[in-house]
Amino acid sequence: MPTNKNAFLRIKILDGLLSESAVRHYTMSQMIELCNKKLRDSDEEIVGRRCIEKDLKFIQEVFGTIEKTRSGKNTIIHYANRTDSIFNQKISSSELKLLQAVIRTVGQMDGLENFGFLGKLEESTENPKHPSIIFEKNEFLSRRDLLPKLISFIERKKTIEIEYHPIHSKKINKIELYPQLLKQYNARWFLFGLAMDKKKILTFSLEQLDNVKESSKKYESSKIDWNEYFDDMIGVSKKDNEKPQEIIFWASKKECTYLDGKPIHASQKMLKKKNADEMRQKYRIPEDGGNFFSINCIVNFELKREMASKFGERLVLEPESLRNEIIDDVKKMMDRYGEIKPVH
Numbered sequence: 001m002p003t004n005k006n007a008f009l010r011i012k013i014l015d016g017l018l019s020e021s022a023v024r025h026y027t028m029s030q031m032i033e034l035c036n037k038k039l040r041d042s043d044e045e046i047v048g049r050r051c052i053e054k055d056l057k058f059i060q061e062v063f064g065t066i067e068k069t070r071s072g073k074n075t076i077i078h079y080a081n082r083t084d085s086i087f088n089q090k091i092s093s094s095e096l097k098l099l100q101a102v103i104r105t106v107g108q109m110d111g112l113e114n115f116g117f118l119g120k121l122e123e124s125t126e127n128p129k130h131p132s133i134i135f136e137k138n139e140f141l142s143r144r145d146l147l148p149k150l151i152s153f154i155e156r157k158k159t160i161e162i163e164y165h166p167i168h169s170k171k172i173n174k175i176e177l178y179p180q181l182l183k184q185y186n187a188r189w190f191l192f193g194l195a196m197d198k199k200k201i202l203t204f205s206l207e208q209l210d211n212v213k214e215s216s217k218k219y220e221s222s223k224i225d226w227n228e229y230f231d232d233m234i235g236v237s238k239k240d241n242e243k244p245q246e247i248i249f250w251a252s253k254k255e256c257t258y259l260d261g262k263p264i265h266a267s268q269k270m271l272k273k274k275n276a277d278e279m280r281q282k283y284r285i286p287e288d289g290g291n292f293f294s295i296n297c298i299v300n301f302e303l304k305r306e307m308a309s310k311f312g313e314r315l316v317l318e319p320e321s322l323r324n325e326i327i328d329d330v331k332k333m334m335d336r337y338g339e340i341k342p343v344h
Contacts, residue, residue, distance in 0.1 A: 006044045006155075010055050013038050018059070018066065018078055019085040025076040028052070045157075141188060142207035149212060150191060154179045157219040159196070163211040164204055172210060177202065178220045183236060185302075190236045194222045200240055234265055235302025244297045247307075248279065248318040253289035255313035264306060267296040283317055292317075304329070 013035045017026050026034070028049070036046040056077065060066045065079045079085075153160050161176050177193035180201075184190075189206045196217065201224065230236075232244040248271070251259055259268070271279065271292040279285075279292045297303060299322055307316050308326050316323045 006039070006047075007055070009039065009042060009044060010035060010047065010052070011059065014052070014055055014059065015085055025071055025074075025078070027074050027076055031056075031077065143209050144189070144206060146206055146209060146212055147182070147189060150179060150182055153212075153214065154182065157221070159215040159217040159219045160193075161213050161215045162204070162209055164208045165210060167205070167208060175202075176215055176217060178222070180222050180224070181226050183230075185236050192226075192236075194220060196220075201238075203236055203238075231266065232296070233298040233300060233303075234306055235300060237300040237302055238298060239300075242298050242300075245299055245319060245322075246294055246296050247299070247303075247316065247322065248292065248294050249307065250279070250283075250285055250292050250315045250317060251290055252287065252313045255310055256291050259293070264293075265295040265297050267294075269294050279317060286312070286315075 014031065017031055017034060020026070032047075032049055032052050035052060039046050056066060065081065066077065067080050068075050068077055070076075152158075158179075159176060160179055161174065163172050163174050165172055176196040178196065179191060179193045181192040182189055183192065191204045191206070191209070193202055193204070194200070195202050201222065229238075271294060276292045299319075304322070304326060307314055307322075308329060316326055
């Protein structure tokens with residue numbers, strides 16, 4: 001079912017109109033008019049004919065109960081059983097158990113427990129002491145209380161004014177933003193927004209946000225396909241016009257076992273024998289075992305951290321610039337460890 005508030009409300013309104021057809025007959029034009037009237041009464045955006053047609057198509061595809069009947073010059077739309085209703089259908093015991101699991105699962109997603117309605121729903125469900133699934137949580141995450149507010153701004157397409165500070169500074173800055181998306185990564189939440197002045201995408205971690213309030217400026221949606229935006233990267237950091245690169249690395253035999261179950265990136269491929277042999281001739285590898293891999297993605301902080309996180313079980317070979325950056329980071333770490341001396 002459509003997931004945002006406006007879409008859910010439309011489905012509920014149309015369901016009511018379709019189930020009224022035992023006593024009232026509605027044409028498509030009447031349905032659009034009545035649906036928009038109720039949307040306005042709920043302070044929601046009105047929609048056009050195409051949107052209503054898609055909603056009715058959704059109801060038809062999922063529930064298969066809509067019929068069209070000629071009545072004089074008009075065509076009326078109704079449920080086959082004219083007193084039917086999606087929302088009055090009884091739920092089976094197995095469906096109830098699944099719903100209870102979904103509610104508990106969503107409630108465990110870090111930060112989302114701030115939604116009051118989840119707590120109310122969960123109160124009406126079973127609450128076992130032994131859950132079937134547990135999400136990674138960061139109970140000490142700063143400003144997690146902003147999540148419900150930010151989701152509401154995005155869903156309602158509201159421009160916002162934020163006060164924020166850079167990660168390594170306490171200086172407060174202000175900016176007006178068209179909020180577009182919230183994404184969780186590595187147990188932290190990030191807000192992606194379209195800058196009103198420069199029209200480029202900016203990213204803020206929740207702990208950077210000092211204050212968020214609604215602005216009166218007209219909202220603007222980004223043309224970015226967010227389902228594809230993260231395809232060529234690891235994590236959330238991306239600079240303007242940054243292009244993915246081919247990255248070749250070696251992984252030890254032990255590490256290959258982990259990479260089989262959890263690739264570093266969706267583009268990860270093991271090099272063919274010919275290419276692997278070329279790498280062995282080109283670079284001196286610590287051991288005979290292991291394999292060579294390639295990934296194609298943007299070089300960012302998250303990628304460097306990921307590649308350096310396995311203590312030599314993964315070694316970046318190309319590009320040379322990335323390899324040298326990681327070597328410099330490792331040297332800094334070793335220098336700092338070398339400075340540690342016991343206090344007598």
